[in-house]
Amino acid sequence: MKIFSKEQIYEGDRLTTERQDISSTDLMERAGTQIFNWIHLRMQGAQVPIHVFCGIGNNGGDGLVLARHLITHGYHVITYIVNCSDKRSKDFLINYDRIKSTTKDWPKVLSCAGDFSDVVIEERDIIVDAVFGIGLNRQPNKWVQELFQKWRASKAFTLSVDIPSGLYTDKAIEDENAVVYANFTLSFQSPKLVFFLPETSKFTLQWEVLDIGMDRDYLMQTQAEAELISKFEVLPLYKPREKFSHKGDFGHALIVGGSFGKMGAVNLASRAALSSGSGLVTAFIPKCGYHSMQASFPEAMVITDKEEECITNISFDIEPSVVGIGIGMGTADKTIKALELFLRNNKIPLVIDADGLNILSKKKDLLNLLPEHTILTPHPKELERLVGEWSDDFDKLKKAKVFSKTHKVIVVIKGANTITVLDDKLYINTTGNPGMATAGTGDVLTGIITGLLAQGYEPIAATIFGVYLHGKAADIGLEDHGYQSLIASHLIENLCNAYIDLFSEPEQQEQPQQEEQREE
Template identity: 40%
Template sequence: MKILSAAQIKTVDQRTTERQHISSADLMERVAVLCTEEIEKRISEQAEIVIFCGKGNNGGDGLAIARLLAERDYTVTVVIVHHSEDFSGDAQINFERLNQQNKAGLTEIFGEDDFQKISVKEKTIVIDALLGTGLNKPLEGLLETAAEFINKNSHFTISIDVPSGLFADEFTPDENTCVHANLVLTLQIPKLAYLFSDNSQNVPAFKIIDIGLDQQAISEQVSSHYFSEIEDITTLLLPRSKFSHKGTYGHGLLIAGSKDTRGAAIIAAEACLRSGAGLLTVHSTKNVTDALAIRLPEAMSNTDQNEAFISDKTSLDKYRALGFGPGTGTAEETADVLKYIIQNYQGKLIIDADGLNILSENKTWLEFLPKETILTPHPKEFERLAGTFENDFDRLQKAKLFAIRHQVILVLKDAYTAICLPDGSVVFNSTGNPGLAKGGSGDALTGVILGLLTRGYSPAKAAISGVFIHGYAADLCSREISMESMLITDVIKLLPKAFRYIELKRAELG
């Protein structure tokens, strides 16, 4: 799914009305019907609803939603904030329709004192329809006061398309006033700003509402940002041939673990074999390979001559893919092994954890990384690699430039992990949950991606699919047990189910 700018979305809206031969007011009604259906799923029949409406098209959406909810016998109060003289054309139409229906309460705000008229009870649902994607400056005047009122008084706020005050596709300074939504019903396409932790207070969760915008118009828009969904991943899965054998699915090498961190190697190894690799050899210290023989007999192993850390420069020729870094430590001898790999390995390479820490101490090595090497840093590891950043938008720009300059695939781990490709495009992942915020999750991700690389996926497809499947297994896990209690080993056990569900979805889609 493409992520579009506010200007591009406006263009798509216009082309949709032209090609579907409908008026913009008809499209607004469609939006209102779909949003109302989603709101009804989340509220009780006795809910009291207060809808704050501006005078533009976002306000028009709110007015139409108010009419539809009142029609369904909900107790609805509309608060119209007169921040400008006139309604937009479609907002005016819906204001008149609401008045004709005469079922919703109406409070009009012309000045600061008028906010005293508004009553928001503890269980009142507040809907924010003040301003949408058309925002081009910080909130001020009555709009700013309205946003502050919502934040102070609302116990649950649903924003329509965009929390008022938040810029959809650029950084919003901390000093700007924005509505703190509990849920955003975003129309057709997620906005770039929703995917950054900087905006977590404004967009802790969002739901994409498919409003039937013209697909050709969307495809005509040029974008370097994408949002992966299960339908996208089904097109990337490689089928297994009836006449295949273990050699068909490759032999991977995992260099991981050390005397004090054997768990990282075992986690990554099991995740790798659960992700389709035909064969896996783990090179590690003796305590790791001894444990591996008991815990994961399907994996082969090479034992390093050093009992404390990785030091051997093993032969690399027979391996289709190689993973380096989980739990290896950063000893000088271990760093020499990574340098040897960078200089000599010809296959597909993924570097994580301590491998990234070694690179951050030897930045000249970045210039010699094999093309499409996958790097999987969390934000702090990326900061050590690329330098500090001012905000999440700045970090994304640095990540894109880093991937282009070094021709690598950068998997920047976060709530919505960003996979930055060497051509400058970025795929944001839609799966995963806070249950993954525990030790071992990154090791498992390295294993999943290594398994897909070994299996025969291209580095880009392995990174995009691997991040999605890793998060999807975690989402399945959170449905069975608490996020609080789930371990990465629980997630790995559900990788087979995650793959199966994606295979079933592919069959369903044909």
């Protein structure tokens, strides 16, 4: 699913009215009617007080359309105009006149805090937030902020129209008290990027997209700034296997890493590479891990460094299809020199994680040695060491994009909605849960992506697909283990079920609930 920018949505609205020969008022009628249909389907006429708060722009116009339909269908509706500016949109004024001709109970106009001091909202009521839309570019007035805080204090269910009021689509907020905390957001035609960022996702617990009939050609042909990745996006990436295929057809993954006390990381990554479909897996490790690796994972082949406790010389006589490197490797001086020498001579596709990334952060000149579309999988602190400190989530994405373009690499930003960055494009994952905030899950992700690359997936496809499978395996494992007891090995055990789920009967479109950010 595409995630369009504010400017793209405006252009889509303009082209829709032009190509479908309708007015902007007609398009607003569609939008408001779709919200009404969504509410009516769920409430079926229930007489719960519905407080509809409308701004004086187009978002407020959508709210007025909704209020009018609720009134004509017999709902208990109280409508308010949040009079926060001298400017009113044309379509707002048209719908303001329409609602005044529909009911004798004209909307109550709020122009200051005193105007809503006597407004009573109980916990059982419903609040519809239609104050500000995607065009907001400054912080709301102080009295409007107080109104939002009154809503929150009431604990009433809050439904936002298109985007929670006070949120910007393209920059960070200044004050959390100036933003509506929505229980649910009905977003027109496309979700908003801010629904998936750690600092702003909390402002809507759930969301759903409503189709308002925007021009189909525009939607299909326009390249969006971001794409939401669910089963329907990854299924076309899947490579089926031929009847007479053999292990040699699915590549040879080499996993390089480990040090004394950290051999589990290589074990997890190697198992994940094989379980994701690599035909062969070899682990390159220090001598100290040889017996444990052979005993715990007999399917893997093992090559050891001459050194007992850490890697000092990455040399091998095999021809791997891809190398996953860095997990549990440590940052000893001898290991840093070994990695540098390896990178200077390497032409094989790479996935780099953990200490491999930490070494790159210490010696930034090594970034110039990476093959094009090398995949980097940092957790937040590792990302910060690579791209520098950021001021907010938008700044983080900007720095990650610049880093990706400068070094021609793919960057995986791990989190509750893991984001894959390639040049200016963002791919936002929908699978996964807080149970993944446990040791070793990042090593599993490295192994999965390495295993997919070994099978011949293109780097960006391997990354998107790997991140999806990783999270889906965790979601399936959650059913048996719960958040607290889910461990990295459970993800590997459920990779098979994640693959099988790709071909299960389609369910309702996946709408990720917002959960705490996880470190993998």
